Amino acid sequence: MxxxxxxxxxxxxxxxxxxxxxxxxxxxxxxxxxxxxxxxxxxxxxxxxxxxxxxxxxxxxxxxxxxxxxxxxxxxxxxxxLVRSFQISAVFPHLTALENVRLALQRPTGLSFRFWKAEHVLESLNERARDLLEAVGLSEFVETPAVSLPYGRKRALEIATTLALEPxxxxxxxxxxxxxxxxxxxxxxxxxxxxxxxxxxxxxxxxxxxxxxxxxxxxxxxxxxxxxxxxxxxxxxxxxxxxxxxxxxx
CATH class of the missing domain: 3.40.50.300 (P-loop containing nucleotide triphosphate hydrolases)
Known part of the structure; x- marks a missing residue:
């Protein structure tokens, strides 16, 4: 090794x-x-x-x-x-921080094409998404649209979406x-x-x-x-x- x-x-x-x-x-x-x-x-x-x-x-x-x-x-x-941040961190500006991370979480679960489904379909991902947001210091910005985040916080959100792929x-x-x-x-x-x-x-x-x-x-x-x-x-x-x-x- x-x-x-x-x-x-x-x-x-x-x-x-x-x-x-x-x-x-x-x-x-x-x-x-x-x-x-x-x-x-x-x-x-x-x-x-x-x-x-x-x-x-x-x-x-x-x-x-x-x-x-x-x-x-x-x-x-x-x-x-092996994940480069921009591969999955193209943040959707008008979705909230939670919604952005939740979308990133869908890929490993096979839910990648279900973002248009009813809210309850994705509720199982909310807890993990909140945990990731907490990990990058964004707990208070859960419901904030990405476009409204300060620049440094937006980069933190990008890192959270990267972490969602468990690199x-x-x-x-x-x-x-x-x-x-x-x-x-x-x-x-x-x-x-x-x-x-x-x-x-x-x-x-x-x-x-x-x-x-x-x-x-x-x-x-x-x-x-x-x-x-x-x-x-x-x-x-x-x-x-x-x-x-x-x-x-x-």
Whole structure:
């Protein structure tokens, strides 16, 4: 048992001759928070798209939970618990927080196409939906339409809908984007809380958040891994400082 729940070997993606990701060997240890950082154009989002199967690699393999998923479909890996937040967190703005989470809960139960049924059909999901909302600090917003939620609370709702799929690995793409200090603190605490029972792989530009949350950091530059380790280790790496941390480039 390696302890790694997600691994890539030689992961490469070319677009019309341009190499966006080149020979990436990534190992994400189960039960940890692993951050993927680097300047714009480093290949972070392409890596996410490859891992979650929205893109097929030009070369290399991807293994998740002991299985080769290189050629798997996006919905298959999501069903197996490898979930990128936007896959199921397209929040319906005019539904309440409870209704949004309840819709997400329908997928594993086979009720996916019954959202138009009478209210009593879905009442069995209410308790679990309320529990998830409580877990992300939204108990007081149960009946609030998503469109009326403050931005940070809306991101918390997205995390609740992601949790509804019971992911083993959550992939969070810039979870702090556009947030103020108060929301960043709240969502950081939420990510730390939900990571206790699962693995988190995240792309994040806010280095304070990365330093605070991450067990391991992988630094990408021009589609390749430049360095990997703890925040203290990568922040002392002179190549990293020149390529990313010292530039101020996000």
């Amino acid at each position: 390696t302890g790694f729940i997600l691994e890539t070997e030689g992961l490469t993606k070319q677009f019309a001759g341009f190499v966006a990701v080149k020979d990436v060997h990534l190992k994400v240890r189960e039960g940890t928070i692993h951050a993927l950082i680097g300047p714009n154009g480093a290949g972070k989002t392409t890596c996410f798209n490859l891992i979650t199967k929205f893109l097929q690699p030009s070369a290399g393999t991807i293994r998740y939970d002991g299985k080769d998923i290189t050629k798997a479909a996006p919905h298959d890996v999501a069903q197996d618990g 083993k690995v959550m992939l969070l793409d810039e979870p702090m984007a556009g947030m103020g200090h108060e929301d960043i603190a709240r969502v950081s605490a939420l990510i730390r809380k939900v990571s206790k029972d699962r693995t988190v792989l995240m792309v994040e530009h806010n280095l304070e958040v990365v330093a605070d949350l991450s067990d391991t950091i992988t630094v990408l530059q021009r589609g390749q891994i430049l360095a990997e380790g703890t925040y203290e280790e990568v922040s002392r790496n002179e190549e990293v400082r020149q390529a990313y941390m010292g530039t101020g480039d996000e």
